[in-house]
Amino acid sequence: MSLQNEPSTATAYQSCWYDKVQYKRVAIMLRHTLDAAGYDGVKLMGPESDEYKNSVVWMGEGFSELLNDPEYNDAIDVLASHSYKGKDATDQNIIDWAQNVAKFPEKEAWMTEYCTAGNQMGDLEIDRAIEAMRILTSDLAWGGINSWFWWLGWDPRYSAKNPYQEVILEGEGKTDLYKGTTYQVLAQLFNSVPVNSHVQRMSTDDPTAANKAALLSDLVAFNTGSGTVCMITNTSRVAKAYDISGLKGQSASVYTTSEVNQSVKNTDSINIIGETAKDVFVPARSIVIVTTDAADHAAPAVSVDENPQLFEENGSYTSRDQILHLSGSVDEQASVTVNGREVALGADFTFTADITLTEGGNIITIEAKDVNGNRSVKKLNVKYDPSYLALVMEKTADRVNNTGYTLKGRVNVPAEVTVNGTVVEVKDDLTFEHQVTLNQGVNTFEVAAVSTEGTKTVTVKVSCDSVAPVITVNQQGGTVTDSEYVITGSVSETLAGFRVDGEDVSVSLDDTFITKVSLKEGKNEIKLTGTDPYKNEGTTVLTITYNRTETSPLLPDPDNAVAYAVRTDNKVTVDGDISEADWAISQKAAKPLSGTPNNIFNFGTMWDDDYLYVAAVVQDEALCFGDEKNRQYMQDCFELFLNPTNSKAGAYSGKDMQLFAGWDKDRQNAFDNGKGILTGWKDLEDGYSVEMAIPWASLDITDPAADLAIGFDVANDDSDIYGSRQHIIGWAGTGDNWQDTSKFGTLILSVKKDQGTDNRPDLETDSDPGSSNSGSDSGSSGSTGAKDPVSPAPSADTPNPPAPDNLAAASPNAGDHTPISIFAALLFLSGALAIALIRASKAKRI
Structure with a gap:
């Protein structure tokens, strides 16, 4: 039983919205009530936050609220979270969650809601499936998760036509409803992994397969007791072949879904030799599930060695020699026949055969059968043509940055070779090289070979660009007073x-x-x-x-951000024009909360008996305003956060406020913060300035005086593209300021100019692990408690995930967790962690 779905997010469909204190009180009360009524077997789960990192809002840093309160700890049976990681979530978020969960070995850990919610990389079903499998992989391999739930089956509001694409079934629901790619992949995985299986992390020496942690996990395996199940997600557009080691069983079945074929198909059966399945083919943009079996149901894999007698064209081979010397190998003990004649198999499972070809087409059939009767057949189409003229060009780079280039190739008989009409020397071994000078752009070369057998031509195209790009900078540099x-x-x-x-x-x-x-x-x-x-x-x-001066804005102490508001006895006109003599824009906000900010954001504060004044100057080279008057934070915007009691208790309560200053694209209307709050905005040559005046009465402060301290923070939302926010800059707190006051800085009222604190050596401030994503961070301006009044679902404002980074090959051993279980069709559990190994295959075959 859940106390509250996503308690950090107040939405229209919810019947209640707890703060941190209320949440704990309700949990304890409900536990006592259930136990007294004889329902002590009912498990309570919490906090069911939208992201792993938001769980600390309710459970405290390091889940200290549970550790320090035995009643609260006893009330919560299952630690639960949703897995909407957001654009700027980090690997550390899920690792922190796992470390916190590990403190409570008696509790299960559930991931109770996930769907792609419009975050997939494209519009195809495979795009949604790939994104979903990467999230599932990270949750299970790195999050210590025991249960994994998909949200939701099908709903006409969130059908495949809806950009959020939250459903697992496809179709419009009336005449067209079917089990799509995501459903098929999950069904294949869930049906392959029985109750009480254990998670195995996988490592790889393939630098293009990201598998370190969290959002970047594309590999996961499960020890089922009698066998192994591996899932590999290939997000790239390059096909790969892997050797997978650390497997149990004698044979492996390979199930594949890809951009080319979006249904799950059994595409291969492979022998496990020395706990390794070799050459597992993983197509571009695909999901591959490998399941092992204690029984041997895989036929021998037949390989044929490269042969200098054969010249390949369009999948067929041609030989000038009538006697073909064929060699190859199988991957296990087997009886091997070539064109029906049994051949001897060496101790290393290799074989040779001499085949007499007939003029014209020949089909060479190689059959291998193992001791269990599993049979495989490989066929080669070989044309015997004693007069065949071959011209083969060596594969070299077709995109170069040097005008000097060498064409290389070979023929199979003495011949005259020309390149664009120029005769080229052919060596005794029938190879040739020719130096050419490339022009910028595409260069085309016609290579021809002429012999008594006839003429053969090959076209080679090489693109050349030897000109370095030119970088033009609009600024002149010089001397500045800002850091x-x-x-x-x-x-x-x-x-x-x-x-x-x-x-x-x-x-x-x-x-x-x-x-x-x-x-x-x-x-x-x-x-x-x-x-x-x-x-x-x-x-x-x-x-x-x-050159640092007395007026240069200063960074806060990263561990104790404090600013001072100077008292003013002069009239302040709130119009965005910061021309009053008392203004000192003395503070610098430079903490990246989302994206890679490219604005400069400085601010200052003043006060008098009636108002708290806050002003900011933002250098923004790409101003971008929209029409969403209730979602100013999704465009260029200034945000102010106030905690009048300076309690910094976490969830919003009392007169805690999140305020906005942002205009629409016509500069007609500011966000209405209400409660007598004044806002002014002025466009500058390279950005804008903003002023806000907050009545002390709106904060329930009746007698402001020097040394009064309040919780305080600011943020700058930056949109460089209409309709979306790319960056957020903060001062002291995190991207969760909209729902959590605990990381706010402090503002102290002063009677003199704010001299600030020189913390410039800390310019590269380390963001709090929870600060990398702002979440669905809207708020009713001037209201008591920041919340999102717009988004109907927790993931509505969650941007797309990034392209995976290349990561180190080794994966650390993370210890033990609870075993996996499976409930119904859409529930998945994880467990004890071990190591499997996946290596890129270098085998060459024909």
Whole structure:
């Protein structure tokens, strides 16, 4: 039984919304009531947060609320969370959850709701399935999860036509309803893994397969007791072949679904030799499930060695020699026949055979049968043509950044070889090389071989680009008094990579860029480097001198953020024009809460007997406003968070506030914060400034005075593309400020100018592990308790996940957890962790 679905998210369909204190009280009371009524077998689960990292809002840091309160600990039987990780969630979020759960070995850990919710990489069913399997993999392999639930079966509001795509069944539901790719993959996995199986993490030496943790897990396996089940998700557009080791059983069945075939099919049966299944084929954009069996149901795998007598064209082979010397191998003890004649098998399972070809087409049939009667057949189509002229070009790079290029190839008989009409020397071993000079762009070469047998031609195309990209910077550099600097500019062509001071920076489709750098005092030489698809590298250096002055905005102490509001006895006009003499924009907010911010965000505070004043100056080189008057936080916006009692107790209560200052694209209407709160905005040449005045009465503060301390924080939402927010900058707290006051900084009323604290050496502040995603962070302006009044589902504001990083091969052993169980069709449990190994196969076959 759940106390409250996603208690951090107040939505229209919920009957109640608990704060942290209420949640604990209700849990304890409900446990006592159930026990007294004889329902002590009913398990209570909590907190069912939307993300793993939000569980600490209810359970405390390190789940301290449970550890320190025996009644609360006794009330919660199952630790539960949803798995809507969000765009900027990190591996650390799920690892932190697992470490907290491990403190309670007597409790189960459930993931009680997940769907792709529009986060898939495309519109195909396979896109949704790939995203879902990556989340399932990370939850089970790294989250210590015992149960895994999919939300939801089918609902006309969330059908496949809906962009959130929350359902597991496909179709519009009236005349068309069917079990789609995600359903089929989950069914295959769940039906293959029995109750009390155990999770095995998998490691790989393939750098393109991300498998370290959390969002980046594409590999997971399960020890079923008698066998092993492995699931591999290939998000790339490159097909792969793997050797999977650490397997139980004698044979393995391979089930595949891919972009080409989006239904789950049994595509192969492979022998397990030395606990290893070799050459498991994983197509591009696919999910492959490998299940092992104690019985031997796999036929011998037949390999034929590369043969210099054979020349391949379109899947068929041609030989000038009538006697073909064939060699190959099988992967287990077997009887082998070639064209019906048994051949001897060596101790290493290799064989040879001499075959007399007839002129024209020949079919060579190799049959292998193991001791259990499993039989495989491999056929080669070989044409015998004693007058066959072969011209084979060596495969070399077809995209180069050097104008000097060598064409290489071979013929099978003495012949005259020309390249674009120029005769090329053919060596005694019938190979040839020819140096050419490439032009920029695509170069086409017609290679011809002429012999007494006839003429053969091959066309070779090579693309050349030896010109380095040009980087244009709009700024001139020079001397500045701010420790941050925004750089904008453009590049001359589409790039494969762009770095500023060694950090990757994205370039827009129109070849422009915006980035922000942190400066040290004195001279800074910022190097910008662009690399094009041909690996040409262009660089430019921007020189900036940072001179710190008394008015330079200061960073907070990362462990104890404190700002001082100076008293003013002068009239303040709240119009966004920060021209009053008393204003001092003395504080710098530079903590990245989402994305990679490219704004500079500084602020200051003042107060008098009637108001608290807050002003901010934002350097934003790409202003972007929308029409969503109740969702200003999804565009360029200033946010202010206040905790008048300075309790920082966690969930919002009393007069805690989340306030906004943001305009629509016509600058007609600001967000209405209500309660007499005044807001002003002014466009600047390179951004904007904003002022807010908050009546003390709205905070239930009747007599403001020097040394009064309140919980305080600010944030800057940045949208560089209409309709979505890309970055968030904060001052002290986390991306959960909209629902959790515990990480706010402190604002102290002062009677003198705020001198601040010099914390510039900490420019590269470490974000709190929970600060990497702002969640569904809306709030009723000026209301008591930040909440999202717009989103109907917890994942509605959750952006897409990133492309996987390349990670180290080894996976650490994470200890033991509870065994797996399966309930019904959509529930999955995990358990004791071990190590399996998957290695990229280098075997060559024909």
